[in-house]
């Protein structure tokens with residue numbers, strides 16, 4: 290920690306620690322903007338064709354939430370760690386605020402289930418598509434507002450001044466956790482100093498419940514700075530963005546599922562279905578098949594807006610068949626893209642195993658190398674909405690395609706570099722290492738093909 294950069298980051302963390310009330314005021318300001326953009330558009334008429342961010346609040350809210358907020362919060366994770374969560378997130382702040390005044394109950398066992406990050410992400414992603422969350426204020430209120438209400442209820446009931454919601458149930462906690470492992474700084478614990486504290490041993494309230502003494506990475510930490518200098522042992526410290534993936538992260542089954550089948554599966558299906566000619570063909574084939582058998586109810590758009598998109602006033606309603614088609618497409622993408630990625634990983638691990646009888650531990654460790662690719666996929670998918678909204682505002686977007694393919698290429702190359710380094714720690718020789726690496730790379734082919742179809746072919 291001797292470097293000037295190290296001293297500067299540590300001082301910055303001390304500043305955060307010492308100005309917690311200021312941070313809270315900033316968070317209340319964000320809560321106010323968030324609530325305004327979430328609630329007011331619900332009471333306005335749906336925007337017409339000429340509406341723009343400059344003259345229509347609903348379009349402005351749409352651009353703020355889906356054009357800026359989501360894609361760039363995602364980008365902030367590998368750049369700053371989970372600073373978004375600790376400094377700005379309205380939901381995190383509200384759940385902690387409710388917890389400060391709440392019942393302080395013990396966290397129930399069902400909530401600690403390790404599958405929530407994957408399940409909550411997959412369900413929210415699919416539900417968002419079914420109700421067209423990128424377009425309609427009612428759907429935004431249901432998805433984001435519902436999540437915020439749940440966060441506050443969980444905060445009120447469980448933990449003392451804690452962020453139980455963020456740690457266990459937030460639908461994007463798992464994604465943020467993965468991406469923050471690439472952050473170029475983290476709160477580092479000096480084991481030696483911890484054992485022999487010389488200063489500050491008063492308790493620290495780590496709201497997201499990070500076990501401070503054993504903290505090794507940045508995945509769970511919300512970067513709030515409260516533990517900065519604790520026992521003279523914790524300091525915000527620069528590091529290589531590859532350090533956690535290569536040397537620390539072991540991964541587990543649920544993280545692997547989230548990477549392969551969540552981010553590189555469900556999310557791809559959710560982003561691609563609306564652009565896919567295969568989706569249209571499948572629907573036409575299914576509709577013909579149903580009509581020939583006199584089964585017409587799936588073709589009716591009778592579902593309410595909170596189950597399937599239903600806005601007849603702007604000629605946009607999903608039939609039951611539309612809903613089933615979306616689910617089928619997402620499932621297909623999950624099997625084809627996520628499945629191929631997983632098979633590539635598994636074969637790579639078989640050829641160059643971690644150790645004898647390591648089970649799937651080697652697969653989970655290797656899966657961590659996929660984080661850059663998985664992350665860029667979600668960013669590219671979310672930023673497609675940004676680009677659509679910019680086009681609607683008349684902005685020229687010819688520069689977007691080369692930028693997209695450049696980012697995708699860089700992320701895949703980074704994944705391959707991380708995989709090479711992770712495989713280098715295994716006992717197998719060079720030939721097996723190369724073969725493993727090639728198998729992992731081959732598993733990524735459907736992932737790259739999916740983005741090429743989306744951005745170039747369709």
Ligand code: SF4
Nearest residue numbers: 495510511513514516
């Ligand atoms: S470990 Fe906890 S207390 Fe320390 S900075 Fe991270 S979130 Fe804050």
